[in-house]
Amino acid sequence: MNEIENLEHLLADFIAAVHRVEWKPPMAVMNFFPTNCCSVASFFLGNLLQARGLGKWHIVNGVSANGNHDWLRSESGIRIDATSHQFGVEPFVALGPSPLEETFQPQQVIALTRWTQAHRDAYAMLLPELPPRESCSPHFEGGS
Template sequence: MRSISDLEDLVHRVRAAIRTIDAEPSRNRKTIFPSMWCEYASIVIAELLERNDSVSWTFVDAGLPEAPNGHAWLELRNDDGTRLLTIDATLDQFPWSGNGPHVGMEQTPAARVFTTRRYEGPWEGWGVLTFDPTFRKYAEDFAAQSGL
């Protein structure tokens, strides 16, 4: 398993690579990074970690109670489901979050705000992929071409 420092380095390298993309895949335009990129960044990082380290991370999609707004992040869990590490690559899109992504043993601060869990599991099983295949193709292409 990678160290927290190695994971932080990977997250920053993925963020730097994302900043070089001309347009967000599903919208055909560039949004203000890191806003609107939580799913893509999380999926890309999960794909890279699984491909390079053979470690499966849990993709978490959570929302605000009774509102469509949401956020996504990754958790590494042991066999009984206990969270070991969290990666929230785009936490800094929220003014209350501080500055920078979150990588560590503690839960992302976003989990205190986005409390309605909509999905927890492998990113490939996330229901949005059934009607928006751009996430899957983007993650696969990005992981293959990024050199990370």
């Protein structure tokens, strides 16, 4: 498997895990995944990717006349959007611009370090629902 395929598998595992958790306040918004939880999901997935040694990631916030949307971008230019299906676009991993960047113009970059203690606590609820790190491709173990 190549890098994109490995990230796609992790994205699918992440989405399945999100649906298995019974989310409590203040992260109860995740019970409505993918609707209105792009920021929280991006913090969770971005930190998961970095914890597994899959590169450096940050959140891109895009704005349209109807609102905003967040997705992940790596230092190498890969985009991952775990909540794009709320806009009729399948969740994706892609090298290059997000299919939603025409609708949501990138306005700011948000560091993953800006997550709150509430994010960290909820992330800890998600981790047991994910496949163990050992199930990642050896190609990515320890890489950055």
